[in-house]
Every structure is written in structure tokens, then in C-alpha cells.
Amino acid sequence: MAERRRTDMVLIAFMQAQNCTNYPGSWRHPQGIPDFLSAEHYMRIARTLEEGKFHLAFFDDRLAMPDIFGEDHRLAVQWGIRSVKMDPIPLMTAMGLATTRLGIGGTCTTTYFEPFDVARTFMTLDHMIGGRAAWNVVTSMNDSEARNMGVAEHPDHDLRYDRADEFVEIVLGHWQSWEDDALVVDTRPGGVFAQPDKVHRLDYRGRWYNSRGPFTVPRSKQGQPVIIQAGQSGRGIRFAARWGELVFASYKTLPQARALYRTLKDAVAAEGRNPDLVRIAPPVYPIVGETRAIAEEKRAFADSLARPEDALALLGEVLNIDFAKYGLDDPIGEAVLANMTGQHAIRDRVVQVSGKANPTPRDFIDVSRRGTIHEAPVFCGTPADVADQMEEWYQGEGCDGFVVAATHRPGGYEEFARLVVPELQRRGVFQKEYRGRTLRENLGLPPSVARGRPTMRH
Numbered sequence: 001m002a003e004r005r006r007t008d009m010v011l012i013a014f015m016q017a018q019n020c021t022n023y024p025g026s027w028r029h030p031q032g033i034p035d036f037l038s039a040e041h042y043m044r045i046a047r048t049l050e051e052g053k054f055h056l057a058f059f060d061d062r063l064a065m066p067d068i069f070g071e072d073h074r075l076a077v078q079w080g081i082r083s084v085k086m087d088p089i090p091l092m093t094a095m096g097l098a099t100t101r102l103g104i105g106g107t108c109t110t111t112y113f114e115p116f117d118v119a120r121t122f123m124t125l126d127h128m129i130g131g132r133a134a135w136n137v138v139t140s141m142n143d144s145e146a147r148n149m150g151v152a153e154h155p156d157h158d159l160r161y162d163r164a165d166e167f168v169e170i171v172l173g174h175w176q177s178w179e180d181d182a183l184v185v186d187t188r189p190g191g192v193f194a195q196p197d198k199v200h201r202l203d204y205r206g207r208w209y210n211s212r213g214p215f216t217v218p219r220s221k222q223g224q225p226v227i228i229q230a231g232q233s234g235r236g237i238r239f240a241a242r243w244g245e246l247v248f249a250s251y252k253t254l255p256q257a258r259a260l261y262r263t264l265k266d267a268v269a270a271e272g273r274n275p276d277l278v279r280i281a282p283p284v285y286p287i288v289g290e291t292r293a294i295a296e297e298k299r300a301f302a303d304s305l306a307r308p309e310d311a312l313a314l315l316g317e318v319l320n321i322d323f324a325k326y327g328l329d330d331p332i333g334e335a336v337l338a339n340m341t342g343q344h345a346i347r348d349r350v351v352q353v354s355g356k357a358n359p360t361p362r363d364f365i366d367v368s369r370r371g372t373i374h375e376a377p378v379f380c381g382t383p384a385d386v387a388d389q390m391e392e393w394y395q396g397e398g399c400d401g402f403v404v405a406a407t408h409r410p411g412g413y414e415e416f417a418r419l420v421v422p423e424l425q426r427r428g429v430f431q432k433e434y435r436g437r438t439l440r441e442n443l444g445l446p447p448s449v450a451r452g453r454p455t456m457r458h
């Protein structure tokens, strides 16, 4: 069978509402612009991304500093290890108002908020930015987040996803409870504002959540925000397959990418959904230079900005265990591994790659490479080299697009948009123009139709 060339690569910029990019050492980069507490910082990046025809700028989120290591926040504060974490919503609004086509996505956890609240915030944002919003549904990671939100302990991994299923049912239920033509706003004498028969009460009663309605925000230009998900464990994949319209999946090599891509697409099909409509994108760090030597030098420089503290602080954060309790070469016991309530995907990969049932903290550092740019694949070289690597993953069915992380900010995005995007466009794999105005149109997703029932099937 002739190989069909794929042409609609999805590009997403990995954004952080904090003092650094994904790369904690990035704030030390001399080309970084330290105005990260200003709206202009994010608006400038938004304009760059829109010029580069990115589909989406996406913010992750945490509800705590990485303070699990040694049960102390001093390390994170001293070395700027993601020690600032702002609410992404105002930043997303600013970026949305600085652009007209770029999608704007952000993370909000199902574990520490109420579904009605999240439904209202994201639908309101979607109106404010003309139907370009996306919600990344996560279940959070650790006890520090729990304590900031008044909860003693972070709930168990799979239980969080069970609760999240109900949470998303409620959010979508509310989003779909105003029929598309409910709003009338007939200002003539006696004219009605909206049709009462077309605004439904959800009356949801679940095991963990109840929400009555009626919802207080009508449908948006794209119907409702796009759903992003990134579950990668057994339970997480089922959740991603049920709800995700855009799925982020972390992997380091193309063979790993192909395997997880297939697993995720099969899981989507098993949910009765069309796998072609669910785009899968891994985070990557592109480092581009005018020549290979320049790019290599940039990579070496970026690498030199990492500090050993970064890895331990961020591993503790994501796995919800205090690595300060262990020597670097102490095996971690079965009970501790089994009870890790953070992300299971990293734990499982460390066990698999190290080949040890009881890996040590050093194994976690070496396999995950957390806190460095090598946590994700690094695509380094000339614009053609970077595009070659991206094309290999994309055409090789390792992904449908990429979540582009920056070694420094705003320069990392600017160099990518200026040098790599034109190369991808020249090759015909990436869009030269936006397809439409809303994020759904730009992602080629079918219009979302209000059915008055919580469902995402398409």
C-alpha cells in the first residue's frame, strides 16, 4: 500500500505561568526576559506563536511549589525551581486578547475544584476569546497541592480518575445544557431574552459530585472549549481515551512513541470514538541554530544551566515522595512504590527502563532526566535537521503533532517560529494559514452540538 503523506501537523506551545519555562534552569538564561510577572510577556509570546501559525498555546498548572524534597520550600525558592506559579486564566485571557486565531489552553485540576466552577470559568474564557479556549483536565500530583487546598492527603491515583469521570460529565453536561439557539435577545417590546425550553437543568447526582444547574453561561462560538488530556497509566489512558480531543503523551524515543500512540488510538476506538479526530502530541525541546555547530553550542549552554537540585525537587513533586529520606543508591521499597500517589507513568517507566523492581533515586534521576531539557526528546540542529526529526516522528506515526517546550523565553519560541516553522511549511506538513477562527475549526474537529446530555462522542 502506498504510504500516505500526512500534512496537518498540530503545533502547540508549552507555556508556563511561572518564572521559568518547562526547563527550570531557563530563568538563568541570559537571553531570557525577566518580565514574567507582566501581561506583556505572555502577549508578546502569543503574537509570535500566531505569526508562526501555532494551533495552541497551552499552560500547565500546579497548586503548590515543589516543596516535598526535605519537606522544605527553601530549595525551590532559592533556585527558582518552579517556585512561582500563577493562575493561568488571566494570562490566557491576555494572550487571547492579543491574538485572533491562536488557540489558548490551560490546565485545571478535577481534584481540588468544583465542576460547576470550572465549567463556568472555561466557558466564560471561551466567550472572551472568541471560541479558542481549551481545558487540560488533570487530577494533580501531590500532598503539597492537597494541603494548599485544605485537604490532608492527595487522593489515590485511580480514585482520582474515577472522580474525574464524574467531574467531566458534569462540566460537559453544563456546557451542553443551553441549546445552540437558546439565546434570542429580542429587544422589541415583549421580545424574549432566551427560550426557557432550550435551557436545561442538569440535575446531576453522582457518587462524588452533585450539581443542579441551570448553567449560567450560554454556548460559545465553538460550542464549548476543547478538551485536552494527558493520562498515560492504565487508568489514565482509559480516561484520556474517553474524554480527550487533544492528548499529550510523553515519550523519549520513536519506538516508544509508536507503541504508546497505537495504544492510545486503540483505546480511543475502544471507547467508540473516531481515533483520527483525537490528536496525540508529545512534548519536545527543539534547539535550532543557523548551523549545526551553533545549535550544538546552544544545547550545551542550555544544559549547563541545570542544577542537581532541580531533578530531586521536581521528581518529589511529580511522584509525591520525599527523596531526601533516601541515599542516592538506596533501593526504594515495594510498599513505597505501590503507594506512590503521584504520576504512575514516570514510576512505571523507571521500573521498566532500569530493569529493577526496586529502583534507586539515582535511577529515577537517570531515567526520567527530570529538571533537564532531556526530560523530553531534544531535536537539535539546523532548521532542516529539526524539521527532519519532527517529520520522522510525525510521518512515522509516533504522533500527530508536538508540544513545543522552550529552553528559554521568549527566545525559544521566537527562534522556532522564525526558523523551523517556514521549513515545515515548505515541506507541506504544517499549515501556512489558519483554517478558521475557532480552535475547533483549526484542529479540524467537528462542531460541538449541544445535546443537553453529557457526551463527547464523535
Ligand SMILES: Cc1cc2nc3c(=O)[nH]c(=O)nc-3n(C[C@H](O)[C@H](O)[C@H](O)COP(=O)(O)O)c2cc1C
Binding pocket: 059, 060, 061, 062, 107, 137, 138, 139, 140, 141, 229, 230, 231, 232, 233, 234, 235, 236, 237, 248, 249, 250, 283, 342, 343, 344, 345, 346, 403
Ligand atoms: C504535556 C503534559 C502536560 C501535563 N500537564 C499537567 C499539569 O499541568 N498538571 C498536572 O497535574 N499534570 C499534568 N500532566 C500529567 C498528566 O495529567 C498525567 O498525570 C501524566 O501524564 C501521568 O499519567 P497518569 O496520571 O495516568 O499516571 C501533564 C502531562 C503531559 C505529558
